[in-house]
Amino acid sequence: MDKIYFDHNATTPVLDEVFDAMLPYLKEEWGNPSSIHWAGRVPKKAVEDAREKVAAFLGCSPVEIIFTSSGTESDNLGIKGLAYAKKKKGNHIITTKVEHPAVLKTCKYLEKEGFEVTYLNVDEEGMIDLGDLKESIRPETILITVMYANNETGVIFPVEEIGRIAKEHKITFHTDAVQAAGKIPIDTSSLDVDLLTISGHKLYAPKGVGALFVRRGTRLVPVIHGGHHERNRRGGTENVAGIVGLGTACEIATRDMEKERAHLEKITKRLENGIIERVPDIHINGGGSPRLMNTSNISFEFIEGESILLGLDMHQIAASSGSACTSGSLEPTHVLLAMGKTAELSHGSIRFSLGRTNTVDEVDLLIDVLPPIVERMRSMSPLYAGSNEPVVFKR
Amino acid sequence: MYSDKVMDHFNNPRNVGEIEEADGTGSVGNPDCGDIMKLTLSIEDNKIKDVKFKTFGCGAAIATSSMVTELVMGKNIDEAEDISNDTVAEALDGLPPVKMHCSNLAADALHAAIKDYKEKNN
Numbered sequence: 001m002d003k004i005y006f007d008h009n010a011t012t013p014v015l016d017e018v019f020d021a022m023l024p025y026l027k028e029e030w031g032n033p034s035s036i037h038w039a040g041r042v043p044k045k046a047v048e049d050a051r052e053k054v055a056a057f058l059g060c061s062p063v064e065i066i067f068t069s070s071g072t073e074s075d076n077l078g079i080k081g082l083a084y085a086k087k088k089k090g091n092h093i094i095t096t097k098v099e100h101p102a103v104l105k106t107c108k109y110l111e112k113e114g115f116e117v118t119y120l121n122v123d124e125e126g127m128i129d130l131g132d133l134k135e136s137i138r139p140e141t142i143l144i145t146v147m148y149a150n151n152e153t154g155v156i157f158p159v160e161e162i163g164r165i166a167k168e169h170k171i172t173f174h175t176d177a178v179q180a181a182g183k184i185p186i187d188t189s190s191l192d193v194d195l196l197t198i199s200g201h202k203l204y205a206p207k208g209v210g211a212l213f214v215r216r217g218t219r220l221v222p223v224i225h226g227g228h229h230e231r232n233r234r235g236g237t238e239n240v241a242g243i244v245g246l247g248t249a250c251e252i253a254t255r256d257m258e259k260e261r262a263h264l265e266k267i268t269k270r271l272e273n274g275i276i277e278r279v280p281d282i283h284i285n286g287g288g289s290p291r292l293m294n295t296s297n298i299s300f301e302f303i304e305g306e307s308i309l310l311g312l313d314m315h316q317i318a319a320s321s322g323s324a325c326t327s328g329s330l331e332p333t334h335v336l337l338a339m340g341k342t343a344e345l346s347h348g349s350i351r352f353s354l355g356r357t358n359t360v361d362e363v364d365l366l367i368d369v370l371p372p373i374v375e376r377m378r379s380m381s382p383l384y385a386g387s388n389e390p391v392v393f394k395r
Numbered sequence: 396m397y398s399d400k401v402m403d404h405f406n407n408p409r410n411v412g413e414i415e416e417a418d419g420t421g422s423v424g425n426p427d428c429g430d431i432m433k434l435t436l437s438i439e440d441n442k443i444k445d446v447k448f449k450t451f452g453c454g455a456a457i458a459t460s461s462m463v464t465e466l467v468m469g470k471n472i473d474e475a476e477d478i479s480n481d482t483v484a485e486a487l488d489g490l491p492p493v494k495m496h497c498s499n500l501a502a503d504a505l506h507a508a509i510k511d512y513k514e515k516n517n
């Protein structure tokens with residue numbers, strides 16, 4: 001049985017082209033890019049070439065790119081770095097309830113540091129209200145941080161309008177574009193965005209490398225103190241191979257974007273429509289909002305997500321769930337709860353996130369094996385209507 | 396992540412269903428994660444003649460539910476009362492640490508069902 005991977009929002013495989021480009025920097029070109037001697041020259045050039053590729057991908061200048069160790073670090077640097085740099089101007093930050101923990105926990109930390117944070121609500125389709133955003137702006141608001149696209153539902157936020165609102169009020173705007181990057185075009189030259197986060201491993205580069213776009217003139221206090229790397233904004237000898245991988249992946253993403261978008265749109269629609277046709281009592285989470293074309297988040301009533309995943313795993317199919325039972329914290333996903341879904345529906349949510357190597361055949365296999373799995377789990381569920389006395393869910 | 400025994404009970408759960416006019420019923424929710432189990436008993440001469448379960452929960456919850464029904468089938472009530480969540484987890488060759496709480500669901504449902512039976516028969 002072939003392995004099928006529908007979890008690309010969690011991570012992506014490293015493309016062969018990316019791997020091949022990285023390899024020299026793990027072997028013969030092991031020098032330190034900061035060295036002035038022969039060993040540093042090639043790695044230094046490789047880092048700067050990669051910076052140009054990432055900049056071209058994001059529509060900015062290479063000096064506006066800082067390489068980091070991850071999307072998480074870029075979020076930390078963008079948010080904390082900006083907050084501390086503007087502390088004298090104000091202490092208020094606006095974000096949403098559905099951000100990735102890399103943003104949410106950073107904001108929570110800043111609350112302990114004396115900053116005030118407004119967490120915007122989303123509606124039941126996972127969308128924020130721009131009126132709410134405008135109303136929450138105060139004279140002391142220094143930063144708006146709203147993700148480009150949500151990792152769980154794929155819902156795309158109106159970053160153009162948010163940028164315009166932020167600019168009008170002279171507020172810095174950061175967006176976590178980790179999930180958008182590589183899937184939809186991102187152009188910082190036409191967006192009023194000051195800080196933008198991407199991560200390598202969501203766009204076919206390796207884990208452990210990320211970048212932060214910092215618009216010229218935006219001052220940041222470093223989060224990682226050290227040497228003069230990254231123009232004094234991020235200490236630490238560069239992860240040369242990882243950075244080269246990210247640069248190559250960005251180049252490929254630009255090159256293949258249109259083709260991949262069409263492919264992903266087609267197969268993800270097929271998957272979603274196939275499930276809608278064959279499985280009753282389901283909800284497409286965020287289905288009423290604009291979404292990334294590769295993401296389908298579905299709640300299956302009366303059953304729990306981990307058990308669905310185990311059933312799929314028997315067929316070597318990988319996906320993920322927002323269930324409390326898979327979270328480690330035993331809390332259902334904050335994203336679906338913020339959308340007003342019950343704990344039960346969050347429990348029964350499965351995220352399918354497709355990628356460039358997925359095929360129509362793989363989707364068709366999923367559509368065939370999923371309905372009996374759901375039926376089997378429902379036949380065991382005390383919440384299911386077939387039950388004599390359905391138990392009322394309380395939590 | 397799960398033992399072969401857990402996967403076996405997950406894939407081929409024993410005694411799924413509900414006994415009509417059960418002598419004892421235990422419906423419990425797991426306060427940790429919100430999962431739910433309903434266990435029904437049929438009891439004759441202090442002996443568990445039949446037992447069935449329905450569970451809304453993770454793989455470990457389903458496997459422990461199935462295992463607890465297997466453990467109590469044919470036992471007398473005192474023996475069944477001695478079964479704890481640890482007994483169930485051990486019988487499954489252990490559970491991952493983050494999944495230990497799931498076994499409470501099965502043990503709690505069993506004890507609730509026995510309590511229900513005792514209350515009805517007093």
Ligand SMILES: Cc1ncc(COP(=O)(O)O)c(C=O)c1O
Pocket residue numbers: 009010069070071072073075100102147149150151176178179199200201208209210
């Ligand atoms: C929206 C979003 N932001 C940030 C991150 C964190 O990126 P990384 O895994 O590179 O730290 C992720 C990935 O999990 C993500 O989906």
Ligand code: FES
Pocket residue numbers: 324325326425428429430452453454455456494496497500
């Ligand atoms: S019962 Fe919910 S995590 Fe196992």
